[in-house]
Amino acid sequence: MIRIRSLKNGFRRAGMAHTVEPREYADDFFSEKQVEALLAENMLVVDLIEGGTAESESEPENKSPEQPKATGGTGYPALSISTQLVRAILQLDQDKENAKHWTKSGVPQIDALEEISGLKDISAADRDTAYEIYLEGKK
Structure with missing residues (x-):
């Protein structure tokens, strides 16, 4: 699960506006490149939660059938x-x-x-x- 909270309400990254209230997304909601951009963005607080289940967001409409899998210790790039x-x-x-x-x-x-x-x-x-x-x- 990916939890995202913006430091400024309405800040946009990965094709969507983020809020100051945390929102949770399924691990496969964003592409690998979008996750990298989210993690690198200083205006967002992004938590990667192992084994979590996101209930607040549905699948994206334009998601490709198969997302590339990230690799490494947590499966995601390091935070800035x-x-x-x-x-x-x-x-x-x-x-x-x-x-x-x-x-x-x-x-x-x-x-x-x-x-x-x-x-x-x-x-x-x-x-x-x-x-x-x-x-x-x-x-």
């Missing part, structure tokens, strides 16, 4: 670092007084992002890019 960091920012305590999660200047603490995301050696530039994407999605 920005997408992973935006996901981590969404999990932070939104109270900016929490010094474990926020710097004095009001941006996420790199240590907190590394702990939540599991990433190592996150640069300030990567953190800042993800935070800008996060803020853009809140508009």
Whole structure:
């Protein structure tokens, strides 16, 4: 199952508009190329859920009879670092007084992002890019 939530309501990718509310799709709803585009898109939070069953969306009308199968550890391409960091920012305590999660200047603490995301050696530039994407999605 694929769960997609847009950081900005109505943002379009893979031929459709996405909402800020998460929506679930069957694994074969999108083509492999569409899944790659969705995962690479910083304005979307895309969760790949093993063994899930999507109930909220029907089959696409223009889907080809047989979709190519993705390969690799999870069967899908890796998420971009920005997408992973935006996901981590969404999990932070939104109270900016929490010094474990926020710097004095009001941006996420790199240590907190590394702990939540599991990433190592996150640069300030990567953190800042993800935070800008996060803020853009809140508009």
